[in-house]
Amino acid sequence: MIQITMRQSKQADQEHLAELRALVLYDDLDRLGRYDEVKVRERFRNTFDPEYTWIIEVKGVLVGCVALKPKSEEILLEHFYIHPDYQGRQIGTQVLDMLLKRDEVQGKRVILNVLQGSPARRLYERFGFVLDREDEVDVFMSVQMQ
Numbered sequence: 538m539i540q541i542t543m544r545q546s547k548q549a550d551q552e553h554l555a556e557l558r559a560l561v562l563y564d565d566l567d568r569l570g571r572y573d574e575v576k577v578r579e580r581f582r583n584t585f586d587p588e589y590t591w592i593i594e595v596k597g598v599l600v601g602c603v604a605l606k607p608k609s610e611e612i613l614l615e616h617f618y619i620h621p622d623y624q625g626r627q628i629g630t631q632v633l634d635m636l637l638k639r640d641e642v643q644g645k646r647v648i649l650n651v652l653q654g655s656p657a658r659r660l661y662e663r664f665g666f667v668l669d670r671e672d673e674v675d676v677f678m679s680v681q682m683q
Contacts, residue, residue, distance in 0.1 A: 539595055539626050543635070546590040546602065554590070554602050554616070555581040561618040565652040569674055581616065590616060593632055600628065605636055611679075612642055614649040617657070629660050637664060642682050650675045 546554070555578040566572035586606065593601035601619040605612055614636070619628050636642065649666070651658050653676055666678040 538631070539623075539628060541600075541628055541631055542594045543591045543632070544594065546587040546592050548587050550587065550590075550592060550602075551582060551585050553599065554585065554592075554618075557599075557602065557618050557620060558616065561621065562652065565655050569653060571674060584615065593619070593628065595623065595628070601632070603632055603636065605639075605642070607641070608648075611646045611648050614647055617649075629657070630663075633660065633664055637680075637682060644682060646679050646681050648677070648679045650677045652676070 558581045559574075559577045562577060563572060566577065586604065589606045590602055590604040592599055593603065599620075600623040602616055603614070603618075604616040605614055607613075617629070617632075637647065647666075648669075649661065651661065653671070653674060655676075658676060658678075661678055661680075664680065666680045669677045669679050671677060
């Protein structure tokens, strides 16, 4: 198992993470006919909140990020991106396991959306996320934490 560390993000991380998002989502967005060089970064910038975003590192190298944002009775899991060079190494599994065990998540419903056809959906399903609804682009999922 790869040893990962997580640190809270800073505003200075925004552009690097916007680039990571563009790289990670390119194939899925392109397949869906939705890739836009500008919008893919803007959507990240418009919702980035360093208070709730964590940087995922392996041996001091930034390999991904994830945000966990409180929304009244729910928690929104978003911006979960792992650099393609590090995908398939159980990093996402480790991170999601750590996040879902956090005290602030217990007793809450965790919600997310994933792009249609994204292999990330299988990760979420392994953790008990179920389909709430979907459209031509997104799959909306949730899990009730005990």
